[in-house]
Amino acid sequence: MATFKIKRYNPEKQAEPYYEEFQYDIPAGSTVLDCMNEIKWQQDGSLTFRMSCRSAICGSCAVKVNGHATLACQKQAENMVKNDTIVLEPLGNMKPLKDLAVDFTPFWDKINKVTPYLQPRSAPPEKERRQSPAEFKMIDDTSTCIMCGSCYSDCNVLEVDDNFLGPAALAKAQRFVGDSRDSKTLERVKQLSEYGGIWDCTHCAECVERCPKPAEPFYRIKEIMAVALEKGVHDNVGARHAISFVNSVKHSGSLNENKLPVESMGFFNIKGLLELVPVGLRMLLKRKVPPILHKSIENVQDVRRIFRKLNQ
Secondary structure (H helix, E strand, O other), rough: EEEEEEOOOOOOOOOOEEEEEEEOOOOOOOOOOHHHHHHHHHOOOOOOOOOOOOOOOOOOOOEEEEEEEEEEHHEEEEHHHHHHHHEEOOOOOEEEOOOOOOOOOOHHHHHHOOOOOOOOOOOOOOOOOOOOOOHHHHHHHHHHOOOOOOOHHOOOOHHOOOOOOHHHHHHHHHHHOOOOOOOOHHHHHHOOOOOOOHHHHOOOHHHHOOOOOOHHHHHHHHHHHHHHHHOOOOOOOOHHHHHHHHHHHHHOOOOOOOHHHHHHOOOOHHHHHHHHHHHHHHHHHHHOOOOOOOOOOOOOOOHHHHHHHHHO
16 A cells, blocks of 8 residues: 655646645556556546556656656556655646646747758658668667657756756757758757757756656757767857867866866857856855966876877
Protein backbone atom coordinates (compact mmCIF):
# COMPACT_ATOMS: atom_id res chain seq x y z
CA MET A 1 0.00 0.00 0.00
CA ALA A 2 1.40 3.38 -1.03
CA THR A 3 0.25 6.96 -0.69
CA PHE A 4 -0.13 8.90 -3.95
CA LYS A 5 0.20 12.56 -3.09
CA ILE A 6 -1.24 14.35 -6.12
CA LYS A 7 -1.23 18.07 -6.75
CA ARG A 8 -4.78 19.10 -7.63
CA TYR A 9 -6.01 22.27 -9.29
CA ASN A 10 -9.43 23.23 -10.60
CA PRO A 11 -9.66 26.97 -11.37
CA GLU A 12 -13.46 26.73 -11.45
CA LYS A 13 -13.55 25.63 -7.82
CA GLN A 14 -10.27 26.55 -6.07
CA ALA A 15 -8.12 29.61 -6.60
CA GLU A 16 -4.96 27.85 -5.44
CA PRO A 17 -3.62 24.33 -6.04
CA TYR A 18 -3.53 21.83 -3.18
CA TYR A 19 -2.36 18.27 -2.54
CA GLU A 20 -4.71 15.34 -2.13
CA GLU A 21 -3.65 11.90 -0.95
CA PHE A 22 -4.90 8.57 -2.29
CA GLN A 23 -4.11 5.15 -0.85
CA TYR A 24 -3.46 2.49 -3.44
CA ASP A 25 -2.07 -1.03 -3.27
CA ILE A 26 0.37 -1.16 -6.18
CA PRO A 27 0.07 -4.41 -8.17
CA ALA A 28 3.32 -6.02 -9.29
CA GLY A 29 4.47 -4.74 -12.66
CA SER A 30 2.27 -1.63 -12.65
CA THR A 31 3.59 1.59 -14.10
CA VAL A 32 2.92 4.97 -12.54
CA LEU A 33 0.37 5.59 -15.28
CA ASP A 34 -1.40 2.30 -14.50
CA CYS A 35 -1.78 3.50 -10.92
CA MET A 36 -3.00 6.93 -12.02
CA ASN A 37 -5.66 5.29 -14.18
CA GLU A 38 -6.80 3.00 -11.37
CA ILE A 39 -7.05 5.91 -8.95
CA LYS A 40 -9.12 7.84 -11.50
CA TRP A 41 -11.36 4.87 -12.32
CA GLN A 42 -11.85 3.59 -8.77
CA GLN A 43 -11.43 6.55 -6.41
CA ASP A 44 -11.91 9.94 -8.11
CA GLY A 45 -13.16 10.28 -11.66
CA SER A 46 -12.45 14.02 -11.67
CA LEU A 47 -8.68 13.49 -11.56
CA THR A 48 -7.35 14.99 -14.79
CA PHE A 49 -4.19 14.11 -16.71
CA ARG A 50 -3.14 13.34 -20.28
CA MET A 51 -2.35 9.89 -21.66
CA SER A 52 -2.64 7.97 -24.90
CA CYS A 53 -0.36 5.16 -26.06
CA ARG A 54 0.86 3.78 -22.71
CA SER A 55 3.99 2.65 -24.58
CA ALA A 56 6.43 5.58 -24.22
CA ILE A 57 5.78 6.63 -27.81
CA CYS A 58 3.32 9.55 -27.74
CA GLY A 59 4.77 11.52 -24.80
CA SER A 60 1.32 12.54 -23.53
CA CYS A 61 1.64 11.23 -19.98
CA ALA A 62 4.68 13.28 -18.91
CA VAL A 63 4.29 14.52 -15.32
CA LYS A 64 6.53 15.27 -12.41
CA VAL A 65 7.13 12.21 -10.26
CA ASN A 66 8.84 12.95 -6.95
CA GLY A 67 9.90 16.36 -8.20
CA HIS A 68 11.25 15.48 -11.64
CA ALA A 69 9.60 15.20 -15.05
CA THR A 70 9.22 11.73 -16.51
CA LEU A 71 6.87 9.60 -18.58
CA ALA A 72 4.37 8.03 -16.21
CA CYS A 73 3.99 5.00 -18.49
CA GLN A 74 7.73 4.35 -18.54
CA LYS A 75 8.34 4.06 -14.79
CA GLN A 76 7.57 1.08 -12.61
CA ALA A 77 5.53 2.44 -9.72
CA GLU A 78 7.18 0.29 -7.05
CA ASN A 79 10.55 1.81 -7.98
CA MET A 80 9.20 5.33 -7.49
CA VAL A 81 7.99 4.84 -3.93
CA LYS A 82 9.90 6.93 -1.38
CA ASN A 83 8.92 6.72 2.28
CA ASP A 84 5.76 4.87 1.20
CA THR A 85 4.77 7.84 -0.99
CA ILE A 86 4.76 8.86 -4.67
CA VAL A 87 4.33 12.59 -5.32
CA LEU A 88 2.69 13.54 -8.63
CA GLU A 89 2.72 17.13 -9.93
CA PRO A 90 2.12 18.85 -13.27
CA LEU A 91 5.08 19.62 -15.53
CA GLY A 92 7.04 22.75 -14.65
CA ASN A 93 7.54 25.94 -16.67
CA MET A 94 4.00 25.64 -18.01
CA LYS A 95 0.68 26.85 -16.63
CA PRO A 96 -1.54 24.14 -15.09
CA LEU A 97 -4.98 23.93 -16.65
CA LYS A 98 -6.50 21.31 -14.37
CA ASP A 99 -4.75 18.92 -11.99
CA LEU A 100 -1.83 17.35 -13.90
CA ALA A 101 -2.76 18.75 -17.33
CA VAL A 102 -0.75 21.84 -18.39
CA ASP A 103 -0.96 24.40 -21.20
CA PHE A 104 1.58 23.44 -23.89
CA THR A 105 1.04 26.64 -25.90
CA PRO A 106 4.43 28.26 -25.06
CA PHE A 107 6.16 24.94 -25.75
CA TRP A 108 4.68 24.70 -29.26
CA ASP A 109 5.22 28.42 -29.92
CA LYS A 110 8.95 27.92 -29.36
CA ILE A 111 9.04 24.82 -31.54
CA ASN A 112 7.51 26.89 -34.34
CA LYS A 113 10.13 29.63 -33.88
CA VAL A 114 12.94 27.34 -35.07
CA THR A 115 11.28 26.73 -38.47
CA PRO A 116 10.75 22.99 -37.85
CA TYR A 117 10.62 21.83 -41.44
CA LEU A 118 13.05 21.23 -44.28
CA GLN A 119 13.96 24.06 -46.63
CA PRO A 120 15.59 22.11 -49.48
CA ARG A 121 17.79 23.51 -52.23
CA SER A 122 15.51 22.44 -55.06
CA ALA A 123 11.95 21.43 -55.87
CA PRO A 124 10.83 17.97 -54.76
CA PRO A 125 12.33 15.21 -56.93
CA GLU A 126 10.28 12.46 -58.54
CA LYS A 127 11.35 10.12 -55.75
CA GLU A 128 12.59 10.68 -52.21
CA ARG A 129 15.73 12.67 -51.45
CA ARG A 130 18.49 10.21 -50.62
CA GLN A 131 20.71 10.30 -47.55
CA SER A 132 23.69 8.16 -46.71
CA PRO A 133 23.73 6.28 -43.38
CA ALA A 134 26.43 8.69 -42.16
CA GLU A 135 24.28 11.70 -43.07
CA PHE A 136 21.25 10.26 -41.31
CA LYS A 137 23.31 9.48 -38.23
CA MET A 138 23.81 13.25 -37.80
CA ILE A 139 20.09 13.64 -37.07
CA ASP A 140 19.26 10.16 -35.80
CA ASP A 141 19.25 10.96 -32.08
CA THR A 142 17.19 14.13 -32.28
CA SER A 143 14.65 12.40 -34.55
CA THR A 144 13.68 10.23 -31.57
CA CYS A 145 12.19 13.21 -29.66
CA ILE A 146 8.51 12.60 -28.84
CA MET A 147 7.75 16.17 -27.70
CA CYS A 148 6.77 15.07 -24.21
CA GLY A 149 7.94 18.32 -22.61
CA SER A 150 9.98 16.68 -19.85
CA CYS A 151 13.13 18.59 -20.73
CA TYR A 152 11.18 21.84 -21.03
CA SER A 153 9.60 21.24 -17.63
CA ASP A 154 12.87 20.89 -15.73
CA CYS A 155 14.99 23.40 -17.70
CA ASN A 156 16.69 25.72 -15.22
CA VAL A 157 17.04 28.57 -17.72
CA LEU A 158 13.32 28.63 -18.52
CA GLU A 159 12.58 29.05 -14.82
CA VAL A 160 14.20 32.49 -14.92
CA ASP A 161 13.99 33.51 -18.60
CA ASP A 162 10.84 32.90 -20.65
CA ASN A 163 12.63 34.12 -23.75
CA PHE A 164 14.86 31.02 -23.87
CA LEU A 165 13.77 28.70 -26.67
CA GLY A 166 14.22 25.68 -24.44
CA PRO A 167 15.89 22.30 -24.95
CA ALA A 168 13.12 20.68 -26.99
CA ALA A 169 12.96 23.49 -29.56
CA LEU A 170 16.74 23.62 -29.86
CA ALA A 171 16.95 19.86 -30.26
CA LYS A 172 14.33 20.12 -32.99
CA ALA A 173 16.42 22.88 -34.59
CA GLN A 174 19.44 20.57 -34.71
CA ARG A 175 17.26 18.09 -36.61
CA PHE A 176 17.33 20.56 -39.53
CA VAL A 177 20.69 22.26 -38.95
CA GLY A 178 22.31 18.83 -39.28
CA ASP A 179 20.16 17.61 -42.17
CA SER A 180 22.12 17.23 -45.41
CA ARG A 181 18.96 18.00 -47.43
CA ASP A 182 18.41 21.44 -45.88
CA SER A 183 19.70 24.61 -47.56
CA LYS A 184 19.34 27.15 -44.74
CA THR A 185 22.04 26.05 -42.30
CA LEU A 186 23.74 29.45 -42.06
CA GLU A 187 20.45 31.31 -41.65
CA ARG A 188 19.34 28.86 -38.99
CA VAL A 189 22.50 29.11 -36.85
CA LYS A 190 22.45 32.91 -37.12
CA GLN A 191 18.91 32.96 -35.74
CA LEU A 192 19.71 30.38 -33.07
CA SER A 193 22.73 32.44 -31.92
CA GLU A 194 20.53 35.38 -30.95
CA TYR A 195 19.31 36.13 -27.42
CA GLY A 196 17.31 33.20 -26.09
CA GLY A 197 19.06 30.69 -28.32
CA ILE A 198 21.91 28.21 -28.03
CA TRP A 199 24.33 30.40 -26.08
CA ASP A 200 21.83 30.99 -23.27
CA CYS A 201 22.00 27.32 -22.28
CA THR A 202 23.78 27.04 -18.91
CA HIS A 203 25.16 23.53 -19.59
CA CYS A 204 23.46 22.00 -16.54
CA ALA A 205 22.42 18.98 -18.67
CA GLU A 206 19.21 18.57 -16.67
CA CYS A 207 17.42 18.00 -19.99
CA VAL A 208 19.60 14.94 -20.63
CA GLU A 209 18.61 13.50 -17.24
CA ARG A 210 14.90 13.98 -17.98
CA CYS A 211 14.79 12.97 -21.65
CA PRO A 212 13.10 9.55 -21.96
CA LYS A 213 14.58 8.98 -25.41
CA PRO A 214 18.07 9.20 -26.98
CA ALA A 215 17.36 12.80 -28.11
CA GLU A 216 19.40 14.24 -25.18
CA PRO A 217 18.84 17.93 -26.03
CA PHE A 218 21.99 19.33 -24.39
CA TYR A 219 24.24 17.41 -26.77
CA ARG A 220 22.16 18.57 -29.72
CA ILE A 221 22.60 22.18 -28.52
CA LYS A 222 26.36 21.63 -28.39
CA GLU A 223 26.26 20.36 -31.97
CA ILE A 224 24.50 23.53 -33.13
CA MET A 225 27.13 25.60 -31.30
CA ALA A 226 29.87 23.76 -33.19
CA VAL A 227 28.17 24.42 -36.53
CA ALA A 228 27.68 28.11 -35.67
CA LEU A 229 31.39 28.47 -34.87
CA GLU A 230 32.38 26.61 -38.04
CA LYS A 231 30.12 28.89 -40.09
CA GLY A 232 31.76 31.99 -38.60
CA VAL A 233 28.74 33.18 -36.60
CA HIS A 234 30.89 34.82 -33.94
CA ASP A 235 29.23 38.20 -33.42
CA ASN A 236 27.64 37.40 -30.06
CA VAL A 237 28.78 37.05 -26.45
CA GLY A 238 28.37 33.27 -26.34
CA ALA A 239 30.53 32.56 -29.38
CA ARG A 240 33.19 35.05 -28.33
CA HIS A 241 33.23 33.48 -24.86
CA ALA A 242 33.78 29.99 -26.32
CA ILE A 243 36.54 31.21 -28.64
CA SER A 244 38.28 33.16 -25.86
CA PHE A 245 38.09 30.16 -23.54
CA VAL A 246 39.65 27.83 -26.09
CA ASN A 247 42.37 30.29 -27.11
CA SER A 248 43.31 30.91 -23.49
CA VAL A 249 43.71 27.23 -22.64
CA LYS A 250 45.47 26.57 -25.95
CA HIS A 251 48.00 29.33 -25.27
CA SER A 252 48.76 28.87 -21.56
CA GLY A 253 47.13 25.64 -20.47
CA SER A 254 44.81 27.47 -18.09
CA LEU A 255 42.05 30.06 -18.21
CA ASN A 256 43.01 33.74 -18.29
CA GLU A 257 40.17 35.12 -16.19
CA ASN A 258 41.21 38.72 -16.81
CA LYS A 259 40.90 38.51 -20.59
CA LEU A 260 37.88 36.18 -20.77
CA PRO A 261 35.11 38.66 -19.78
CA VAL A 262 36.54 41.45 -21.93
CA GLU A 263 36.97 39.25 -25.00
CA SER A 264 33.53 37.73 -24.44
CA MET A 265 31.85 41.13 -24.40
CA GLY A 266 33.90 42.38 -27.36
CA PHE A 267 36.48 45.16 -27.34
CA PHE A 268 34.11 47.56 -29.12
CA ASN A 269 31.03 46.70 -27.07
CA ILE A 270 31.22 49.77 -24.82
CA LYS A 271 27.86 49.15 -23.13
CA GLY A 272 28.77 45.56 -22.33
CA LEU A 273 32.22 46.49 -21.03
CA LEU A 274 30.73 49.14 -18.74
CA GLU A 275 28.39 46.50 -17.32
CA LEU A 276 31.47 44.54 -16.22
CA VAL A 277 32.79 47.41 -14.09
CA PRO A 278 30.51 46.83 -11.02
CA VAL A 279 31.37 43.12 -11.07
CA GLY A 280 35.08 43.91 -11.25
CA LEU A 281 34.82 46.35 -8.35
CA ARG A 282 33.04 43.78 -6.17
CA MET A 283 35.72 41.21 -6.99
CA LEU A 284 38.40 43.76 -6.10
CA LEU A 285 36.79 44.57 -2.74
CA LYS A 286 36.49 40.86 -1.91
CA ARG A 287 40.06 40.20 -3.10
CA LYS A 288 38.88 37.79 -5.77
CA VAL A 289 40.74 39.43 -8.66
CA PRO A 290 42.99 36.96 -10.57
CA PRO A 291 46.72 37.74 -10.86
CA ILE A 292 47.41 40.54 -13.34
CA LEU A 293 50.22 38.57 -14.99
CA HIS A 294 48.78 35.35 -16.35
CA LYS A 295 51.33 32.52 -16.37
CA SER A 296 51.42 29.33 -18.40
CA ILE A 297 51.24 25.99 -16.63
CA GLU A 298 54.39 23.93 -16.29
CA ASN A 299 53.49 21.36 -18.96
CA VAL A 300 51.85 23.76 -21.41
CA GLN A 301 53.59 22.06 -24.36
CA ASP A 302 51.53 18.93 -23.68
CA VAL A 303 48.33 20.99 -23.89
CA ARG A 304 49.42 22.59 -27.15
CA ARG A 305 50.26 19.17 -28.54
CA ILE A 306 46.71 18.02 -27.78
CA PHE A 307 45.32 21.00 -29.67
CA ARG A 308 47.56 20.29 -32.65
CA LYS A 309 46.33 16.70 -32.72
CA LEU A 310 42.74 17.92 -32.51
CA ASN A 311 43.26 20.32 -35.43
CA GLN A 312 44.70 17.50 -37.52
